Amino acid sequence: MNPSRSHGIRISGVSKVFAGLPRPAVDDVSLDIAPGEFMTFLGPSGSGKTTTLSMIAGFVPLTSGSICVDGKDISGLKPHKRDLGVVFQQYALFPHLTVAKNVAFPLQQRSVPKPEIRTKVDEALALVGLSDCADRLPRQLSGGQQQRVALARAVVYQPRALLMDEPLGALDKKLRDQLRKEIARMHRELGMTFLFVTHDQEEALTLSDRIAVFNNGKVEQVGTPTELYERPATLFVAQFLGESNVFTEDGDERKFVVRPERLDLHAGPDSVPDGHQRRKAVITEVVYVGNHHRIGLRFDGGTEGSAMRLAGAPLPAAPGEPVIASWSPSHQTSVQGG
């Protein structure tokens, strides 16, 4: 399949108010998705990420704001005129049509000539590795296979972007990992703009070019996975994306966070490097997680936190014993909120 021309999506001041709900489901969200970008909406359930996707797809009308694809406002268009591909959590394959007929459906709607439909369907099924399932019915396939058919169906007509609403949510762990890799590969091969909605931070971190973190209908922060993980702007982002040790600046209300793997633990003050920040703590537990130990800490003042040691590295102290946690100031990040 040829890489399709890429298209950008611009969301400007979009809000959605559902009648009878106290606060907007989506509250003045503005985002720019670059052509060919893999953008992920990450957030807990009820944070507005799926509603935003539904508004882009056209299933839910906007209360205010606008959505543009390639600079053209599409917020007034019916869903079938938007030329976007959508993949749903529950596959949404047509149960009475074979796999090939499902994938052919969008092409038939576009009056593509029959021979061309056949080649494109074959190509799309080959892309997801299901060429020999063309004549089966959806219910004869596993969940993972069904979702791959749904992916093939959503990209076969080279839509302007592919929107995915928790596409891995209904699958078990192993299939999820497998399909995640396939989605990454499809993005590389197709060069299409991908918009991916998930509540799973691991999916978000491993797949995305950029992530928009949603909370309470608002976007907390947009950035690359590294930016979000290393430099979270808000306490919510710091805690939703990975683990964080949260500290309060002395004589100040401002908070800053340090990631567990950035903490050094010392039995005594002598070994703390010059220029490092430090806090006294007590080890509460040591949990073996295979390739590393997660070390639970209680800092002076009672805050809970954690540090990480690779498997094989010696522990400075045993559970119940005091330690000194230190970190380089370059690894601490001031956050808002909380």
Added chain:
Amino acid sequence: MTPMNSEQRSSVQRGAAQPGASQPGADRLSQTVDMAGATSTRHNRRSATGWILLPAIAVLLVFFFYPLAIIVWRSFTEPAIGLDNYTALFTDGVSVTVLLRTLRTALIVGVATLLIAYPYAYAMTRVSRRMRAVLTVLVLLPFWTSVMARNFAWYLLEQRGGLIDRFFSAIGIDGVVLLGSVTGVTVAMVQVMLPFMVLPLYSTMSTIDLRLMDAATSLGASRPKSFARIYAPLSLPGVVSGFSLVFIVTLGFFITPALLGSPQQSLVSQVIETRVGDLLDFPGAGALGTVLLVVTLVVLFAVSRVARPATALNQAVDRA
């Protein structure tokens, strides 16, 4: 659900149920008996199911198949052995007319109830839970009312000077008396038959994932097109079972035509009743009943073919 569909499904299930992967409770049992042959346990289970069915089968045999056999038998043997009763039916100039009128009425009632019930059942799947309860009660209300009460209500509405007559008089059309006409019978039967259409439709429609319509529109199909290509075929099993139910019950409906119709425009059930009750022509009535039964079976068979697997239909459409 059509008979063919359920047959297909059960064969898939049987295929999937490998020995040992069957019902959890039976697992240990079938494993221990495996050496003796898993087929014997399956056989035992089936014959146990047979015992449960015995009362129902006995009742059916005694109160349905036995009288039915007698009726058919007498239609061929009285007064003399042969097809006399049947040739009489097709040559008396009345029976065929009545039969056709009955079929036409049943068809009209079937189509009319479908047109009314389809949007209603669809609405039932879209509204809030509380509204759905209200709509369900409204459908079931006629079930809880006696058949006689309902038909007398229509009698009052349709008679000369009744509500319908007065309504049309008020807007300047005089003499709309439905009582005693096939139209009057049809209108009443549509109302009586509505639940039989709404309930199968609703039970099929409630299994259709509404996300499919979103998916279809996102793939480029307009709402009407999504309905035609996705929703309509998926609701077809409900249409078929509702339509066959209404059609067949209407064919043999007695009370409504007896009360609201007239001897001049009678339907099959009325003619049968007259032959048995007034003319004591049991063989003739039996012949008419047998013809009606055969027609019903033919229609049922034809309908089940039409709606067999929805996929076969689609493939045919695509090939055309």
